[in-house]
Structure formats: structure tokens, C-alpha cells
Amino acid sequence: MFFIKRKGKRIPIEDPIxxxxxxxxxxxxxxxxxxTLQTDGDxxxxxxxxxxxTEKRALARAGANRGKEVQTNE
Ligand SMILES: [Zn+2]
Incomplete structure (x- = not known):
């Protein structure tokens, strides 16, 4: 079990974080x-x-890629 200490008290780290x-x-x-796995523990x-x-960012990226495709097709 892992825990953090706050004013001498053990506070267990439990899901969800x-x-x-x-x-x-x-x-x-x-x-x-x-x-932890994705950030090497940082x-x-x-x-x-x-x-x-996350969804908004994915849509924005997809939109940006579409924009690029249009430009290369011209
Ligand atoms: Zn948000």
C-alpha cells in the first residue's frame, strides 16, 4: 500500500485519483x-x-489535417 502523509497522518492513495x-x-x-506508464512516473x-x-482536441487535429489535405490537393 502507498500513502501520503499529511500532518503525521497516513492518507492512503486509492482509486480513483x-x-x-x-x-x-x-x-x-x-x-x-x-x-505513470505514459509519463515515466513524472x-x-x-x-x-x-x-x-480530449475529444475537442482530436476534432481540432482532424480539422487541421483536413485543411492541409485541401491545400496539397490544390
Ligand atoms: Zn476539459
Whole structure:
């Protein structure tokens, strides 16, 4: 078991762990194992977007790629 210490008290780290979305600020649960693997354990500097913002970003990227395709076809 892992825990953090706050004023001498053991606070167990249990699922779900929450973070805030850097885009909209909403609190959302994250899979700590996933995040740890993806970031090599650098949890302090990691930013995890919420589901809605992840979708928005994916759509924006898709839109940007479509834009590029149009340009190359001209
Ligand atoms: Zn968000």
C-alpha cells in the first residue's frame, strides 16, 4: 500500500485519483497506472485533459489535417 502523509497522518492513495483538466478546469478521475506508464512516473508535470477536451482536441487535429489535405490537393 502507498500513502501520503499529511500532518503525521497516513492518507492512503486509492482509486480513483483526480486531476483537473488544463483546458476547462473540470475535476476528473484518472487511471494512475496509465499515467505513470505514459509519463515515466513524472506525475508532477503531467496534464491530463478531460474526456470532452480530449475529444475537442482530436476534432481540432482532424480539422487541421483536413485543411492541409485541401491545400496539397490544390
Ligand atoms: Zn476539459
Amino acid at each position: 483526480y486531476t483537473t483538466c488544463p483546458m476547462c478546469g473540470v475535476e476528473h478521475p484518472v487511471d494512475l497506472v496509465d499515467i 506525475l508532477e508535470n503531467v496534464q491530463v485533459f478531460c474526456e470532452r477536451c
